[in-house]
Amino acid sequence: MSADALTRVNNRRGIRAPHLLLIPAIAILVLGMGYPVIWQIVTSFQEYGLKQQFGQAPSFVGLDNYITLATDPQLWVVVGKSLAFCLITAFVTLGLGTLLALLMSAVTTTARLVLQVALLLAWSMPVVSAMTVWIWLFDRRRGAINYLLDMVPGVDMNRFDWLSTPFTFLLVASIIVVWMSVPFVSFSVYAGLTQVSDEVMEAAQLDGATGWQRFWGIILPMIRPVISIVLLLQLIWDLRVFTQIKLLQDAGSKSGDYDLLGTYIYKLGTSAQDFGMASAVSILVLGITIALSWFYIRSLLKEDVA
Amino acid sequence: MKRKIGLVAAATAALVVLAGCSTPAPAEQSADGQNITLWLMGGDTPDTLRDFLKTEYADATGGTLTIEQQDWSDALSKLTTALPDSENTPDVTEIGNTWSPTFTSVGAFSDITDMYVELGGNSLLPSFVEVGAVDGANFALPYYFGSRYIFMRKDVWGAAGLEIPTTLPQFNEGVVKLKTDTQSGFYIGGEDWRNGVSWIFANGGELAKKEGDSWMSSLSDAKTIEGLTQLQTVYQDASLAPVTEADSTPWVNINNNAATGVPEAATIIAPGWAHWSIGDLAPDPKDDTKTVATWNDATFGNFVLPGVDGGAAPVFAGGSNIAVSAASKNQAGSRELMKIIFSEEYQNMLGANGLGPANLDYASSLGDDQFATALSESAANSKLTPAAPGWAAVEGSGLLEEFFGKVNGGGDIPALAKEYDAKIDDLING
Numbered sequence: 001m002s003a004d005a006l007t008r009v010n011n012r013r014g015i016r017a018p019h020l021l022l023i024p025a026i027a028i029l030v031l032g033m034g035y036p037v038i039w040q041i042v043t044s045f046q047e048y049g050l051k052q053q054f055g056q057a058p059s060f061v062g063l064d065n066y067i068t069l070a071t072d073p074q075l076w077v078v079v080g081k082s083l084a085f086c087l088i089t090a091f092v093t094l095g096l097g098t099l100l101a102l103l104m105s106a107v108t109t110t111a112r113l114v115l116q117v118a119l120l121l122a123w124s125m126p127v128v129s130a131m132t133v134w135i136w137l138f139d140r141r142r143g144a145i146n147y148l149l150d151m152v153p154g155v156d157m158n159r160f161d162w163l164s165t166p167f168t169f170l171l172v173a174s175i176i177v178v179w180m181s182v183p184f185v186s187f188s189v190y191a192g193l194t195q196v197s198d199e200v201m202e203a204a205q206l207d208g209a210t211g212w213q214r215f216w217g218i219i220l221p222m223i224r225p226v227i228s229i230v231l232l233l234q235l236i237w238d239l240r241v242f243t244q245i246k247l248l249q250d251a252g253s254k255s256g257d258y259d260l261l262g263t264y265i266y267k268l269g270t271s272a273q274d275f276g277m278a279s280a281v282s283i284l285v286l287g288i289t290i291a292l293s294w295f296y297i298r299s300l301l302k303e304d305v306a
Numbered sequence: 307m308k309r310k311i312g313l314v315a316a317a318t319a320a321l322v323v324l325a326g327c328s329t330p331a332p333a334e335q336s337a338d339g340q341n342i343t344l345w346l347m348g349g350d351t352p353d354t355l356r357d358f359l360k361t362e363y364a365d366a367t368g369g370t371l372t373i374e375q376q377d378w379s380d381a382l383s384k385l386t387t388a389l390p391d392s393e394n395t396p397d398v399t400e401i402g403n404t405w406s407p408t409f410t411s412v413g414a415f416s417d418i419t420d421m422y423v424e425l426g427g428n429s430l431l432p433s434f435v436e437v438g439a440v441d442g443a444n445f446a447l448p449y450y451f452g453s454r455y456i457f458m459r460k461d462v463w464g465a466a467g468l469e470i471p472t473t474l475p476q477f478n479e480g481v482v483k484l485k486t487d488t489q490s491g492f493y494i495g496g497e498d499w500r501n502g503v504s505w506i507f508a509n510g511g512e513l514a515k516k517e518g519d520s521w522m523s524s525l526s527d528a529k530t531i532e533g534l535t536q537l538q539t540v541y542q543d544a545s546l547a548p549v550t551e552a553d554s555t556p557w558v559n560i561n562n563n564a565a566t567g568v569p570e571a572a573t574i575i576a577p578g579w580a581h582w583s584i585g586d587l588a589p590d591p592k593d594d595t596k597t598v599a600t601w602n603d604a605t606f607g608n609f610v611l612p613g614v615d616g617g618a619a620p621v622f623a624g625g626s627n628i629a630v631s632a633a634s635k636n637q638a639g640s641r642e643l644m645k646i647i648f649s650e651e652y653q654n655m656l657g658a659n660g661l662g663p664a665n666l667d668y669a670s671s672l673g674d675d676q677f678a679t680a681l682s683e684s685a686a687n688s689k690l691t692p693a694a695p696g697w698a699a700v701e702g703s704g705l706l707e708e709f710f711g712k713v714n715g716g717g718d719i720p721a722l723a724k725e726y727d728a729k730i731d732d733l734i735n736g
Contacts, residue, residue, distance in 0.1 A: 049736065050699070054390050054412040054632075140548065164550045250379060253497060253550035255708035270383035271702030272733060273408075 037286075044279035053275065065280035074256065075264070075281065079288070081170070082239060082261040086292075089174045089181075089241075090234035094227070096178065097185025102215075104186065105193045116187075123183035131247040134176050138162045163252030170260075176244055181237065185230050192226035193219065225303060232296040236289055242266065261285050340369040340639030342397035347626060348378045350450070350579070351400075352659050355652070362646045367639055378402070382702045389414045389631055397634040398643050404691040406437040406446045406627045408698035411736065415445040415629040416637060418644065422447075425648040426665040434664070437693045438627050449647070451625035451662035452577045453684040454501060457560055457584055460607045462489075462572040470607070474508050474614045478536055481544040484572040491544035493559045493571035495551025496714035497707040500622050501575045504611055505540070506533035507689050508619035513706075514692040514734060521694040523730035525709070525723035534719050541714040546570070549715045552707050557583045560606070561599060575611065577624055578681040579660045608676060610684045623688035625662065695736030705729055 044065055046058040069075050100119070104112050122130075137144050140161045149157040162168045196219055204214050220227070242262030249258055259267065265285070269278030344359070356373050363371035374396065376384055382405065388394045389409070401409060409415065415438075418425075422444045431448040438446025456477075458470075466484055471477040484491030494501055503513065511530030514523050524530055541549075547556075557580045559571035564587070574580075584606055585599035611619040628647065630640040646652060653663040657671025660678075662685055672678040691697060700706065709726040713719055 050386065050408065051412045051736070053386060054414055056412075161548045161550070164548050253707065253711065254552065254704040255497065255550070255711050256704065257708070266383075267703060270386050271704070272699045273386055273702065274699070274733075 040279045040282055043276055044283050046276050048274075048276040048279070050273040053273070058276075061276070065276050069277065069280050069284065078256075078259050078261060078264045079284075081166075081259075083288070085170055085174060085241070085260060086235055086238040089177050089238045090231060092174070093178045093181045093185055093234050093238075094231050097182045097230070098189050098227070100182065100186035101189035101193055104190045119183035119186060122179060123187075125180075127180070127243050128247065130180065131176070131244060134172075134179075135248070135251045138172055163248060163258075166257045169248065169252060169258050173241075173244055173248055176248075177238060177241060180244075181234060185234065188226055188230045189223065192223035196222050225300070228296055228300060232293050232300075235292050239289060239292065240285065335636075335638040337367045337369070337636075337638035337642040340367055340636040340642075341372070342369065342634075342636045342639045342643060343372045343374060344643065345374050345376050345396040345399040347376050347381050347400045347402065349375065350452075350626075350661065355655050355659065358652065358655060359643070359646060362649075362652075363639075363643055366642050366646065369639055371643065382698060385409065385414075390633055392633040392635055395631040395633045397636045397640040398628065398630050400449050400626045400628050401446060402698075402701075403434055403437055403448075403451075403623065403625050403627050404701060405698040406434075406629075407693040408695055408736065409629075410438050410440055410445045411695045414632055416632045416634070416640070417443050417445060418447070418630060418641070419444045421641060421644065425644060426667075429665045429667045431662075431664055431666060433623065433690055434625065434627055437690060438629065446627040446629035447644075447648075448664035449626040449628040450656050450664060451623060451685055451688075452579065452660075453624055453662075453681060453688045454504070454575050454577055454621045455608055455610045455680045455684045456573060456575050457557070457580065458573045458607045458609065459560060459569055459571075459605060461605050462569065463607075470609050471612055473612050473616050474505075474536070474619055477612055478540050478544075481540060481573055485544045485546070488546075488566075489569065490546040490559065490571040490573075492540060492573040492575075493547050493556050494541060494545050494575065495547045495554055495556075496541060496545075496549030497552040497711040498547075498554070499706040499710040500553050500624075502537050502541075502710050502714070503691075504575070504619055504621045505537040506530050507621070508611070508614055509533035509536070512692070514694060514730070516692075516694075521692060521696075521734045523727040523734060525727050525730070526720065531719055531723060534713050534723070537710075538713055538716070538719065542716060549711050555583075556580075560584060561587055564597075575621075578677055578684075581608065581677050582660075608680050610680055610687075613687075618683055618687040620687045620689045621684050623685065623690050692734070694734045696734040699733045699736070700730055703733060705733075 043058070045060055045062060046052075047061045047064070048058045052058040100115070104115055107115070136142075138146075140146070140159055140163075143162075145162075146157045146160050149155055149160075162172050200218060200222075201214065204218055209217065240262055241260060245258075245260050245263050246266070249263060252258065256264075256267075261281070265278050265281050268281060269275050342363075346356070360371045360373065363369065381402070385399065385401065385405070388396065389399070419442075425447060431451055434448035434451065435444065438444060438448075462484060463470075463480075468480050468483065471480050481492035506513065506529075509529050509532045511527055511533045512524050513530075514521050515527075516522075525534075541547075556571065556574040556576055560569050560574050561584060562569055581601060583599050585601040586605070587597045587599055590596040590598045611621055613619040628644070630637065630644065634640055648665065650668065653665045653668040654671040656663045657668055658673075660672070660681070662681060663669060663671060669682065672681060691701075694700075705726060709722060712722050
């Protein structure tokens with residue numbers, strides 16, 4: 001066999017193998033996601049309530065559910081709040097995570113290990129246990145947060161009820177979500193930082209670049225792919241945040257003013273038993289997620305091609 | 307490979323078909339050896355009663371009874387998703403009395419009309435039987451009833467020179483006088499509609515009315531507005547509870563606070579069984595991280611919330627119904643469990659534990675102490691929420707918490723009532 005022929009065989013195998021390797025991933029996606037998504041799309045065009053849940057045939061209502069939700073001012077308030085919550089939380093998480101990653105690469109090995117263990121502990125804490133502790137910390141009567149803030153001269157936080165206004169409620173939720181997600185971001189960014197070659201950094205230093213210039217002009221562009229994907233994931237996660245909000249609502253108020261999209265859909269579906277509308281809102285959220293991530297996915301694809 | 311997939315597909319299809327036509331036939335099925343699951347809501351049913359049910363069920367059928375406790379706060383969601391699914395449904399479930407019309411009208415429960423007389427018939431609490439019946443057929447029956455009455459600090463009321471009020475206006479004025487910067491005259495959460503609704507009922511108002519075949523929310527009725535106005539004043543001028551607090555554990559506020567030695571509330575409203583948690587606190591001899599409360603008649607008192615012109619105000623009729631899931635594969639075993647629950651022995655056990663027995667023939671088991679008297683007196687006058695098909699959705703949506711929270715937060719009552727009438731009307735007819 002000539003060398004030329006060998007390359008051709010290799011090439012052909014090279015083309016087929018990736019396709020075969022894709023099958024398991026696609027199969028899992030179709031099995032796990034396909035059915036629920038299709039059910040959801042179908043249901044969003046139906047009148048589907050408790051009667052249908054117990055076996056009555058649902059009736060198709062066309063775009064009725066979508067029209068109802070488009071004209072519901074309360075929903076758009078929830079969408080606005082969720083977007084603001086998601087953007088602020090994701091960017092704060094990314095900022096803090098990056099700072100911690102820079103800290104990790106600057107300190108001694110021992111200090112770094114301590115930091116990493118601490119972050120890992122926060123990351124590995126089950127959400128419900130962590131939430132229980134956070135709710136205690138912010139407790140109106142006996143919470144440590146109020147106790148400490150109250151000791152600051154001139155600050156009266158005795159019995160301040162964090163969960164009694166939507167703003168402070170979402171502030172607490174945001175703090176908790178940031179706390180839970182920072183470890184993931186800092187580990188990912190730290191991994192990215194280890195790939196920045198020392199030679200380049202040294203050269204920049206010799207050329208007289210300040211720390212800020214080195215971060216902005218060299219480190220950031222080099223770890224940009226990591227930052228992009230991490231930010232994308234954070235945006236998606238923070239948009240569909242549910243457990244934290246639900247548990248805070250159990251401790252505070254169930255009222256609609258404290259809803260984000262996740263709890264709004266949950267209430268609409270399983271509690272108010274309007275599965276048709278709940279599906280329609282879910283499809284809307286899917287749309288928002290795609291819109292949010294479109295830019296990133298496109299730039300990621302471009303980078304892949306390059 | 308292809309043949310295998312074909313087989314799997316055929317088997318799946320067969321299962322679907324079989325599941326579709328497996329309508330339970332209680333007459334032919336035997337309860338022997340059926341393992342069944344019972345869902346109980348919250349911790350109201352004490353352990354001794356649970357053990358009794360398990361033992362009796364095993365004796366009667368040889369099968370195992372598994373009791374799973376569900377949280378009230380998530381129960382509605384869990385019932386909605388589990389009951390239609392024969393693989394995951396509880397066989398028998400306790401269900402909030404106010405949710406019974408919703409689930410009964412969609413066919414979630416088995417028809418047990420043929421057992422109605424055997425289980426107690428006309429002796430069963432009528433208002434609870436009614437919410438579990440459709441067109442004369444019985445689906446859900448009462449499990450237990452409770453009702454809410456007032457607990458007070460005699461020392462605090464006495465120090466202010468106040469007597470036990472005999473009319474609602476006296477109560478409203480009294481609790482306002484008792485409020486200080488650190489102590490609620492009357493502790494009630496802003497979103498606590500289940501207790502707050504007593505002021506609406508007492509003034510002759512309703513949450514909803516039936517007109518012809520359909521239900522209409524009636525928050526804007528003059529009498530409802532009057533009740534809400536009184537409640538708003540009481541909340542604002544007598545309670546230090548957060549406006550976002552709903553049904554909670556108010557008894558922690560009437561006991562002495564461990565740190566300050568004084569109570570944080572002079573008065574609370576709570577279900578009757580709360581009296582086990584009210585009293586002088588002492589360390590638990592069995593577990594020194596806990597305390598036990600011993601009722602002290604010198605410090606604590608209880609009375610029924612008085613009506614506008616005296617007598618007892620109609621309070622929210624607390625309690626539960628119980629029903630067999632229509633999707634359950636173990637209909638015979640489930641019916642056997644229903645017989646045990648409605649037996650004389652179990653009904654008396656309910657009463658002895660302070661839960662109003664479903665069968666009123668055994669109401670004397672509640673005893674004749676001050677708590678039993680208050681329970682009977684307030685229950686006799688209690689009212690249920692509207693038996694509308696969509697009522698569970700109204701409760702589940704959190705609209706009532708939202709509405710009461712906004713009213714008690716100082717909102718404009720007629721405007722809020724109009725807004726929430728419209729929102730509730732969307733859901734109330736199912």
